[in-house]
Amino acid sequence: MTTAKVRINRVKRLDGSFIDLVPVMVNGNKLGMVLLDTGAERTVLDAENIARWNLPVNREGFPVLVKSGGGYEFPAWPCKLESLHLGELVHVKDFEVLVADVFAPDEVLIAGVLGSDFLGLFESYSNDGHYLTLGLKK
Numbered sequence: 001m002t003t004a005k006v007r008i009n010r011v012k013r014l015d016g017s018f019i020d021l022v023p024v025m026v027n028g029n030k031l032g033m034v035l036l037d038t039g040a041e042r043t044v045l046d047a048e049n050i051a052r053w054n055l056p057v058n059r060e061g062f063p064v065l066v067k068s069g070g071g072y073e074f075p076a077w078p079c080k081l082e083s084l085h086l087g088e089l090v091h092v093k094d095f096e097v098l099v100a101d102v103f104a105p106d107e108v109l110i111a112g113v114l115g116s117d118f119l120g121l122f123e124s125y126s127n128d129g130h131y132l133t134l135g136l137k138k
Helices: 047-052
Strands: 003-007 009-012 018-026 029-036 044-046 064-067 073-086 090-100 112-114 124-127 131-135
Touching (some): 018 112, 029 047, 044 047, 047 090, 064 090
Parallel strands (some): 029 112
Antiparallel strands (some): 003 131, 009 018, 064 073, 073 090
């Protein structure tokens, strides 16, 4: 199986726990670091960045209610991206994300959450704390 590796930035939080961040580009624009969250069902990106690039957010109908790991619920709206780049090697076309006012966990500023909807596009994935390794489908 062919694999691609993306460097992870592991950040120690004030409470001693760690979070893993990975670099993301959206439609060729540098988004920043997003939280790698295998427990999140959907990928959610920060509304401020999406608005800055005038990307089409579908605000018709009702928003999707997203529940955070901390138990907070917040509204999010679908947005179809032309491309989502993870690191330098991984490129996914026509990917739908949710857009919301993303709040940062404690002291770490993030531009969104990369969820299992993205990771599920790959044959496999693993995180060793230094690299996210993605098994590419043939």
